Amino acid sequence: MRADFEEARVRPMTAADLERVREIASSLKDAPQWGAGAYRAALDLEVAPRRIALVAEFPGSGILGFLMASLVPPEAELETIAVVVEGQRRGVARRLFAGMAAELKAAGVMAVHLEVRASNEAALGFYHAQGFMEAGRRPRYYAGPEEDAILLKKGLG
Ligand SMILES: CC(C)(COP(=O)(O)OP(=O)(O)OC[C@H]1O[C@@H](n2cnc3c(N)ncnc32)[C@H](O)[C@@H]1OP(=O)(O)O)[C@@H](O)C(=O)NCCC(=O)NCCS
Structure with a gap:
């Protein structure tokens, strides 16, 4: 990987990014796999007026990561983050x-707030590094394989 990580640009996701975004998600077993329609709906401001969708883009390497969040003020849910x-x-x-x-x-x-598979150590390490605290657990929340969800929450005060 030759990306210059100092030159990352975080910018809003557009429909033109979706092919690459879905390619990244499908390369990661722990990333949620959304269909093309779900991403398009998330970017449609009339359907989803309160969505944040960002990509991290690098000169020479293109998009290396993305994030999707939904806002329900005064709270938000981090739905996906993937690199x-x-x-x-x-x-x-x-x-x-x-x-x-x-x-x-x-x-x-x-x-x-967010929910994460109990076995997803990379994501748990990342979320704890960002200051998330455990707020609860949903037993057997995930299927294939069946697994608990850990609920995490972080204040933005
Ligand atoms: C979770 C994920 C998004 C982290 O992305 P990343 O760009 O590697 O994270 P960063 O480099 O910004 O890490 C910041 C800090 O988070 C923590 N962290 C990140 N990855 C970690 C890991 N694998 N294990 C433990 N801690 C980790 C560290 O404290 C790290 O700082 P450091 O590298 O200086 O030690 C990435 O591992 C990923 O895409 N995983 C697959 C998809 C997924 O599970 N997404 C979450 C569920 S939607």
Whole structure:
């Protein structure tokens, strides 16, 4: 991977990004797999007026990560955050999260919550590094394989 990680640009996702976004999601077993229609609906401001969808783009390497969040003020849900394997542990997700947090604060959102598979150690490590705290558990929430969901929450005060 030759991306210059200092030159990342976090910007809003557009319909032109969806093919690459879906390619990234399908390369990661722990990323939620949304159909093309679900992504398109998420980008349609009439259908989803309160959505944040961001990509992290790198000169020479294109899009290496993305994030989707939905806003239900005064809270928001982080639905997906994903970074290509070769781009991981270089601060890409941290930058995406910071971009989302700035938008959420501007929208008056005071807290972010999410659910994650109990076995997803990378995501749990990332979320804890961002200051998320465990807020509960949903037993056997996920199927294939069956697994608990851990509910995490972070205040944006
Ligand atoms: C979770 C994920 C988005 C993290 O992306 P990333 O760009 O590698 O994360 P960052 O480089 O910004 O990491 C920031 C900090 O989070 C923590 N972290 C990140 N990945 C971690 C891991 N695998 N194990 C433990 N801690 C981790 C570390 O504290 C890290 O800082 P450090 O590298 O200086 O130690 C990435 O692993 C991923 O795409 N996983 C597959 C998809 C997924 O599970 N998404 C979440 C469910 S939707």
